[in-house]
Amino acid sequence: MATLKVPPQPPSPSEDSEQLRKAFQGWGTNEALIISILAHRNAVQRKLIREAYYLAYGEDLLKDLDKELSSDFERAVLLWVLDPAERDAFLANEATKKLTSDDWVIIEITSTRSSLDLLKAKQAYQSRFKKSLEEDVAHHTSGDIRKLLVPLVSTYRYEGDEVNMTLAKSEAKMLHEKISKKAYNDEDLVRILTTRSRAQITATLNQYKNEFGNAINKDLKTDPKDKYLKLLRATIKCLTYPEKYFSKVLRLAINRLGTDEWALTRVVTTRAEVDLQRIGEEYQRRNSVPLDRAIAGDTSGDYKGFLLHLAGHDN
Template identity: 70%
Template structure:
């Protein structure tokens, strides 16, 4: 489901490092060379490139990129170059320091990553920031937001396929009762979303729709301007259908006055190796225009080229 295109014959890592080193020398940075290398290497290969570059030239590749590149192009190249757990730790750390919309980023990391990926991101957070993600989420959030986000980032979900239909039916009823009573931050509602396996939650939400005639997220649109309800809807989408969640993130980032480069960069950098193929299909179906065309219309220069490279534009 990845859109990353890695050549069948990858050059030796020493060659990649030498070419990158050349790209930074001279009068101007060779951005095209950087895209042609980093934009066509997977996470494991990028990690080895970083290690070898440091050993060969005595410099941290990420710091060199920081020095040589600028603006949105710098942001996407640096995010992409990061090892995925470190990238998630970095994004989560940024999100804990801001309010409102950035909470969506914490939900993305907590609910769309596998149990192991979330654990690795939290371990990377320890190493980078000398404290835990839970500690920062607890400190920087308040009220209902903290009540939801803290258990989401603390969870270690079961990842098997087993489903208990008795539990699904009982918990669909609990969810309906709480939502009907506007008890959106109820302990049981949060417990179900924060602890059950994604397969179990899917069964519960299917039963909810069958039994009560409406998709749960429609019932959670009682007050469209309520930020906590928006976060709850995002939580459910991320757990149940992440590709649709990311399609909407891209649509909102592109289809408005002034592109939201932050969201566009984050989604492309974090999903290119995961499920970008499905996200692209969802995007075209929903918007009747391909994602690459929307990106070309809304971005320019090296930033545009890097985005298109990562979503597999022009690659067979």
């Protein structure tokens, strides 16, 4: 359930690119015009606008936006204008390059995208950075975290709804045995989470709860400070209930002593065309505040306006 509002008959890509060019000219940038166009075009339309812009002016729209805009607003617009696969490649590369690698971003990209979208992101990664995402993730992680992340990045899951209930029962039992023994890094536990389809994992985890009384994430909360266990729980949440995971990321980004704009921007730009509406419903259910009001109260200026437009609130 996307929140993005696209006009039923938008102007042609060449008209849009002409308007954007106008927004860059004259005294100061016309940010309102940029928002009114880019925050109301889907991924295909944005790609066509970039192509039309290059054809008309011989320049990359992204570079011109980079020159004209600044700070959080600039980052949000640039991430949004990127093709989804390019965006994922960029975010993943950034996550491995940070001084303390941001493993949550890798978990999000590997566990909430379809197998085809993950493959496209990996192709975009190779094309842009001249190496593989697997290579960089393996290089920037170690120990149990590497043991979890490398298979997640390498996987190509079955996307259908077929479920094998016999397998779900036996694997639920196996997971319970491993967790009871605190063998959280066990090969079979990691294999189940990194290779099975979402439908199969959901069936296995439902079976786990029915048979053993607790949701698996509750049993994995034995040591709240253990980063590997946190990542394991995040993987399970992303695979089975992404809106719950993202609504928590947003709550942590907004409700801290200074907003975590990077996390806020990442969730809004990557989910606006996917399930931001469901994430917003989950956010309101858990925090008793509508997501748009929370964003508006914690941001300002063009950055606030742009995020609210992506979230489907034009006022």
